[in-house]
Amino acid sequence: MVVRYGEVKKGSTILVKKGQRVFRGDKVAEVDLLVPHVHQPTGEKRGMLHIEFYTGEESGVLNDYQVTYADMLYAKSGKYNGQASFQRRKDLFDGLDLLDRMLEASKKENGIK
Numbered sequence: 746m747v748v749r750y751g752e753v754k755k756g757s758t759i760l761v762k763k764g765q766r767v768f769r770g771d772k773v774a775e776v777d778l779l780v781p782h783v784h785q786p787t788g789e790k791r792g793m794l795h796i797e798f799y800t801g802e803e804s805g806v807l808n809d810y811q812v813t814y815a816d817m818l819y820a821k822s823g824k825y826n827g828q829a830s831f832q833r834r835k836d837l838f839d840g841l842d843l844l845d846r847m848l849e850a851s852k853k854e855n856g857i858k
Contacts, residue, residue, distance in 0.1 A: 746798065746799065746800060746801050747798075747799040747800075747801055748796060748797070748798055748799075748840075749796070749797040749799070750773055750774060750794060750795065751794075751795030751796070751797065752776065752777050752795040753775065753777060754774065754775035754776060754777040755777065757774060757775035758774070759773065759774045760772055760773055760774055761774075769851070796840060797833065797837060798837070798839075798840035798843065799834055799837055799838070800819070800836040801836065802836040803834050803835055803836040806834070807833060807834050808832055808833065808834075809832070809833065809835070810832050812831050812832070812833065812834065814831045816831070817831055817833075817835050817837065818837075818838070819836070819837065819839065820833070820837045
């Protein structure tokens with residue numbers, strides 16, 4: 746599996762290297778603010794961490810501008826209009842279920858609420 750973190754603060758140092766094993770609690774980078782990229786209520790500044798999950802079934806660059814939505818193996822959405830390339834490698838998958846399972850495991854291990 747390949748995991749890519751995005752929305753990293755510009756000018757900050759990424760604290761991990763490609764292929765490095767990351768453990769819970771490890772700092773990977775500074776998170777940037779959504780502003781000015783996303784409209785937010787006046788006076789609010791929210792951070793964002795963008796995570797992409799890939800199965801590892803494919804190889805090559807993660808931003809593949811030739812991949813069409815029809816080529817995607819797992820990232821299906823009723824919201825995509827199908828008018829442009831998907832701009833991600835075709836083995837991208839929705840990691841929400843995996844993140845939910847990780848959270849539940851963390852709650853059991855550490856008493857996270």
